[in-house]
Amino acid sequence: MIQYCSVGAAEGIGASAHYLQFDRWGVLLDAGSDPTANGVEALPDYELLEERPVSALALTHAHLDHIGSLPVAIRRFPHARVYMTPATAELTDQLLYHYLQVQRKRGGKDFIPLYDEPFLEAIRYLYQSFDYGQPFPLHSYEDSGLRFTFYDAGHILGSAGVLLEWRGRRVFYTGNTRKSSQFILQGARYPEGPIDLLISEATYGADARAETVRRPEEAKRFARKVRQRLQLGGVVMLPVFALGRTQEMLAMIQHLRLRGHLPSVPVYITGMGLKINKIYDRLLHNIYPDRFDPGALRAMTFGQWRRGQKLHGPAILLATSGMMIPGSPSFDFARTLAADPRNGIYFVGYADPETPAGLFREQQHDRLKALLGVEAIHCQVEVFQFSAHSHRQDLLAMALQLRPRRIIFTHGEAPALEWLAAETRRRLPRSEVILPQQGEWLTLA
Ligand SMILES: [Zn+2]
Ligand SMILES: [Zn+2]
Structure with a gap:
């Protein structure tokens, strides 16, 4: 018997976490956190798995809405194996460390995060990584x-969809995907x-323009x-x-410069983007050896902004x-750029409608002024x-x-899911389509 439960946000782009139970074994697909919340508010509802086995955590990619609660999940399910791709393992390490600092900054001086640096140091040794197309x-x-x-999955470096096979049954979770x-x-x-x-996933389900x-x-319009x-x-x-947008946009700007569509002006990147660039530079070559020399992104970076620099x-x-x-940094820069009509703030990816980026788009x-x-x-x-x-x-x-017998749509706002x-x-018409609620249990076979 297979059972399914959405432990994280079933609607919207929140904490992704999907649980599947195969008789006595349980797999948690992703352990995300809500990027717009802080502390326990940001977590999936792991209480739902109180009485359930959790034998493995499989992570699809290193965006926070998919890995942000990994340390909490590992503490809660200490016997679970932790699976991801090699690039996701490296990126997760960096992102969780950075996220900890962001949480402290956001939470103020009385805020106690749910884990700390020594714990992150300890759990990195649990990550087991496997390449694409290598069953384990x-x-x-x-x-x-x-x-x-x-x-x-073609979404960011290391991103993966997960195929789970069990006694002739096959479950596929897309994570975030781009065809x-x-x-x-590559797609x-x-x-x-x-x-x-x-x-x-269903992120762009309501976007007729995309x-x-x-x-x-x-x-060219850009x-x-x-x-x-x-x-x-x-x-x-x-x-x-x-992670992801920064490197893709840098590659696009470089492409446009080389073709004479953009002039040679400084291109500044804020701190975390540069750290991720280094990881991309090290790993892109392994994933796409024919297309990328080691150090490809370094060659595209033309300037570096330092805090305090005007x-x-x-x-x-x-x-x-x-999402600003x-x-x-993007929120702080917006305050200095907003008043001058010579400046531009250009959006190139998804933004939650209730975040400052969403408010700008709307x-x-x-x-926004307030x-x-x-x-x-x-x-x-x-x-x-440029999604x-x-x-x-x-x-x-x-x-x-994929001709699925059943489909669950998730990771999208209500109109997108619908x-x-x-x-x-x-x-x-022969597939059963399900839009589950968070915490709702479905029995599948
Ligand atoms: Zn993502
Ligand atoms: Zn996502």
């Missing part, structure tokens, strides 16, 4: 019959169908808009996630966080479509290819 069993004295395989290639990463690979249960955008044209700001002597800031245009700035969480200027503490917002705001997620037609195409559920019911 659940490591235990007794043969569980469970087998895992990672598939390249077509980006500027650095996702999926296992052969049919699949008994597909657990799919599927119409052609990446080369969008890059170059045109950036050029206009730079010619006026302005600064263009891209609020970006340190920004002068013309320049491009890649600053974390992508208060206290982050042109909620009154709320939040940023500025008198006026005159800078130019643009939204571009690291599949658009909804690609998600449907993936589902058609669009995909309705469309899948229409196109795959």
